[in-house]
Amino acid sequence: MQNKSTEITVGMFVAAGIVALFVLAMKVSNLAEFNDDTGYQVVAEFENIGGLKVRSPVTMAGVRVGRVADISLNAETYNAQVTINLYGSFDNIPTDTAASIYTAGLLGEQYIGLEAGAEEEYLEEGSVIDLTQPALVLEQVIGQFLFSKAEGED
Amino acid sequence: MIDIIRSLGRWGLGSLQRLGRGHLFLFHVLAGVPGLFLRFSLVVQQLFSVGVLSVLLILISGLFVGMVLGLQGYNTLVDFGAEESLGVLVSLSLVRELGPVVAGLLFAGRAGSALTAEIGLMKSTEQLSGMEMMAVDPLRRIIAPRFLAGLISMPLLAALFSAVGIYGGFLVGHGLLGVDDGAFWSQMQVKTDWYGDVLNGVIKSIVFGFVVTWIALFEGYDATPTSEGVGRATTRTVVHSAFAILGLDFVLTALMFGEG
Numbered sequence: 001m002q003n004k005s006t007e008i009t010v011g012m013f014v015a016a017g018i019v020a021l022f023v024l025a026m027k028v029s030n031l032a033e034f035n036d037d038t039g040y041q042v043v044a045e046f047e048n049i050g051g052l053k054v055r056s057p058v059t060m061a062g063v064r065v066g067r068v069a070d071i072s073l074n075a076e077t078y079n080a081q082v083t084i085n086l087y088g089s090f091d092n093i094p095t096d097t098a099a100s101i102y103t104a105g106l107l108g109e110q111y112i113g114l115e116a117g118a119e120e121e122y123l124e125e126g127s128v129i130d131l132t133q134p135a136l137v138l139e140q141v142i143g144q145f146l147f148s149k150a151e152g153e154d
Numbered sequence: 155m156i157d158i159i160r161s162l163g164r165w166g167l168g169s170l171q172r173l174g175r176g177h178l179f180l181f182h183v184l185a186g187v188p189g190l191f192l193r194f195s196l197v198v199q200q201l202f203s204v205g206v207l208s209v210l211l212i213l214i215s216g217l218f219v220g221m222v223l224g225l226q227g228y229n230t231l232v233d234f235g236a237e238e239s240l241g242v243l244v245s246l247s248l249v250r251e252l253g254p255v256v257a258g259l260l261f262a263g264r265a266g267s268a269l270t271a272e273i274g275l276m277k278s279t280e281q282l283s284g285m286e287m288m289a290v291d292p293l294r295r296i297i298a299p300r301f302l303a304g305l306i307s308m309p310l311l312a313a314l315f316s317a318v319g320i321y322g323g324f325l326v327g328h329g330l331l332g333v334d335d336g337a338f339w340s341q342m343q344v345k346t347d348w349y350g351d352v353l354n355g356v357i358k359s360i361v362f363g364f365v366v367t368w369i370a371l372f373e374g375y376d377a378t379p380t381s382e383g384v385g386r387a388t389t390r391t392v393v394h395s396a397f398a399i400l401g402l403d404f405v406l407t408a409l410m411f412g413e414g
């Protein structure tokens with residue numbers, strides 16, 4: 001009888017540990033997203049990506065539609081080449097969609113915002129997004145502002 | 155002068171011998187582990203005393219560590235208007251570091267010291283030699299089940315610690331300080347990676363479980379068979395386990411997260 005209750009509590013302990021791992025997997029980390037392996041990859045070139053990182057979110061109208069999969073430098077154009085992984089459920093994004101890099105809040109992380117175009121054809125694996133807008137670099141903006149202000153005073 | 159050098163030499167040789175005995179001991183125990191799957195009830199019994207009895211301690215400490223993280227993190231983050239990142243702060247610090255490390259230290263204090271005292275007492279009351287007389291290998295019958303139980307329990311305890319701690323942080327952050335619960339969870343999910351963060355934490359906890367159980371069992375097995383010797387061995391278990399956990403944690407962190 002003693003042995004039986006020991007086994008039951010051990011079983012409960014192991015089960016609780018596995019449940020904890022499951023909670024960490026599903027509720028805390030982003031494992032649930034990896035199940036969506038039907039996604040497809042498109043490429044976009046930006047003049048400047050600012051603080052964009054691999055795994056940064058890609059959104060359309062504020063809804064997350066993918067992630068940045070890879071960032072590299074195009075050796076010919078000296079532009080940043082960003083590979084975007086779009087989720088398979090969003091398979092009707094027009095080919096003339098525009099991609100811009102925005103900042104979430106003043107100090108927040110940077111993300112790519114997509115704005116849908118009007119083409120009848122849709123983006124597919126390996127497509128290139130031509131319409132891109134580089135990241136807003138705060139120092140440049142402030143520099144330009146000060147410069148124009150100084151010019152105005154003359 | 156010569157005496158000092160001699161005692162230094164004796165100390166060095168003694169430490170080396172101990173290290174060698176410890177490794178031989180580990181190999182013998184590891185050799186005994188596969189046979190355990192035929193008599194798994196031995197392991198279940200040890201899982202109870204090593205794992206189940208540590209659960210309450212782990213749950214309560216995890217809850218409070220998470221709640222403290224929530225409070226302290228909020229106070230710092232609110233200055234930057236970034237209190238929505240509280241979830242990320244709590245989850246990353248728990249999953250990557252505090253979960254495995256604090257659970258490991260508690261495990262060493264709760265289960266490790268008990269293992270050392272138990273084995274040491276078995277040795278001093280000559281139960282182990284008695285077993286050898288009956289042609290039962292104490293390494294296989296006594297030590298190996300405890301070793302496997304420690305190895306299994308530690309990752310489960312660390313996972314429990316992290317999960318409870320995150321809920322503790324959520325309780326304080328959302329219930330007490332009024333952080334938006336949607337932002338808390340969603341930012342956490344965006345920033346916490348399953349492979350990079352959670353699995354690396356699990357690997358850490360397995361390593362700590364291995365080391366702590368090894369140290370505890372060896373200290374017990376190698377203890378001077380007197381009541382004073384057993385007491386010293388128990389102290390050494392806790393001290394050496396703490397050193398090993400903290401040192402290994404630095405090495406593992408450097409390997410896992412160093413490039414980031």
